[in-house]
Amino acid sequence: MSWRPGFSPDVVVIGAGMGGGLTGRALAEAGLSVLFLERGPTPPRRAVNQLATEFTDPYARELLGCWPAPTRAHVGGVLSLPPPSQGVGPGGTSAFYAAAMERPARRDLETVGAMAHPTGGWPVGYDEFAPWFDRAQELLYLNGTPDPLGKAGAAPLLAPPPPSPAHEAHAERLRGRGLHPYRTPLAIRHLPGCRECIGHRCPMPCKMDGRSAGVEPALATGRAEMWDRAVVRRLLGQGRRVEGVEVEIDGRLRVIRAPVVVLAAGALSSPQLLLASASESWPQGCANASGLVGRGLMFHLNELFALWPPRGLSRQGPRKVFSLRDFYDGDGATPERWGLVQGLGITAEYGFILAALRSRLESSVLRRVPGGRAVLGLPAALAARLLGSADLYAAMVEDLPVDDNRVGRDPDNPDDLVFWYDLPAELLARRRRLRRQLVRRFGRGRILFLNHKPEVNYSHACGTLRFSDDPARGVLNRDCRAHDLDNLYVADASFMPTATGVNPSLIIAANALRVAGVIAARRAAGHEAAR
């Protein structure tokens, strides 16, 4: 961490992940000075680790990019400790993501035909968002092919590397079944030495994430700085202004002041920080006159399954290859919100199957049988032999906003991520219909589900500071500025009023650029007025 004397930023960005990183980059490139406050440490640039899940020690977790404190999930009234899914350090969770950058459909932002939007529509519609999707697509070097079921009109993607013969043949087979696979848009540049860093840090500026496409280009402008291991504890201020950011560095508190504050700590942490900032002037927490801060938490459900590409063909080629939107809008008869099917770039191996079998065991009456976990090794080994060449896919199910699903905080353990989340019956019913349709379309006996219970994708958290034109129905306005404040913006997945049917990363990146555009334009207008 550098302490450049006299550095007084135009904007403080809290959190250097996909949202904060890209906002900061766009602001620095627009000529503003930016200070990133990042909770995690900066790893060696060549590090390739996954997000640590095996440690409880906070220091060790942070070294491996993992949120230091436990996640306490109250799901269906039962407290559980899901494996950590939140990253820290430059790039945040995106340093570990699988680089899938799917564009949402119009129906994700607006009412389209018979598909009514759950909130009546985002305050910023699809056409207004489209240029920002294009811009993010360009900055992140997205390569892929267009969805054959989609509408033309988006900027063309870069050409992806050719698929392996096995995947090519698999796509052909799926097309033969009336399905429409397309190449997943990936933010991987395939530079020499590329390792397709799916699920782990990339040692090069090759996978585009909040670090390589955000923080690093921002720092390269010379107008940005990042303080790492800087834990923001509270926003200070009164009335309509945030006047300071209270940050803990090396155990000491200090206050950073800047005209504009961008909150991008992630959908689980950003609302927590606002709630922690309650004061005389903000009795319910900062930006919380609506009482909605933290409410409307959504994830996606993942239906994990294995598919087998045709045997006997080479698999030499990219690993994460196909997406399908044949299940996006329901089964065709009644439109409803299902979601994207996406290859995970992982083959079904022994360890994965063992974990899947074990989680199934945990949820069954056999869980008390002594030695049951060890005995599962045999079926897992057999399955691995049989499934050795299967690819794993996930079908996402869109989660809908419910105000009782919410992020909270535990004042005694302020670093813990705490949320209350129930799976609505309506979601479970949609999930069952999707699974039936998956079997029907891929073919009975050709698809093997790997999760039995609903599997919540905790890394897709969103919705906890949603934007709305109505200050009573949303925390942020259409510019993602807090309704209650003049100088606080939010640039992470919290702003999303609905979860959409796709991975949130492109939406976060595009919105971050849009928010930076608002801030830069407002500042330029201010200068104009002052002149």
Added chain:
Amino acid sequence: MTVAIPGLARIPCTDAETGFCPVVVVTGASAGLGQFLSVALARRGCRVAGVARSRTELEQTAALCPPEHFLPVVADVSDQQAVNRAFQRIAAELGPVGILIAGAAIYPRHDVLTQPDAPVQQVLAVNLVGQVNCAMAALAQMVPEGKGRIVMVGSFAGDAPLPGSLGYSVSKAGGRALARALVVETSARLPEIVISEWLPPILATRMGHADGVPPAIAAEWCAELAVDCDPALHGMVFAGPVEHRPPLGWRQRLRNLLTLRRPKPLRRLDGGRP
């Protein structure tokens, strides 16, 4: 005696594009195993930087190596600043350090019951702190590259201490813990910095025993291990020419039986059959 060198499974540390051989730092290069090791590596084409306290003895090692392949570096490994300066000089003269073989050790005998001021701390300073200093100085050059190779020369002396070798036993127990701790630091984040432990047999050197293994042969085993950058070697322990694994517990053996898994054959450094 010739030593067969296995060639197939090896992932050489040599730069594949340029064929440029790596810079190897050997500590304790002035005598004993370190000297043989320096010669063995220099003969393989490596550029060896030999670290020791005595310039005259280092010159003797240099005389045994092919010309231009050995750089004598005078430094006391127990002195962190001296080690850092030495590594900076090596990087400046030869290029960034690719391989470290940390083997410098002393083995004075003392009786702590009758010699209350026996120099135990000095043994720890050379054998253990010296390894810490060299490993950290080497990592400082390897981390930005994201790759490297470290062989920690260790000993079972800490597991079965002999009377009259308190300092040595403690230092070697510490050395083994150091190796495991280094493995944990790099395995997830920078797995191409490959760290192994090598426990030499009793050698026919001045620290060893006249009936021991000829150091020239043992040096070939260690050189073989050091120039192999296979990430599978990360965390592996070799005793003499053979991989050393702790015996499996009955649970693990039962599990292997149930899951039809057979343990991999032990790796060897001398080309012999497992």
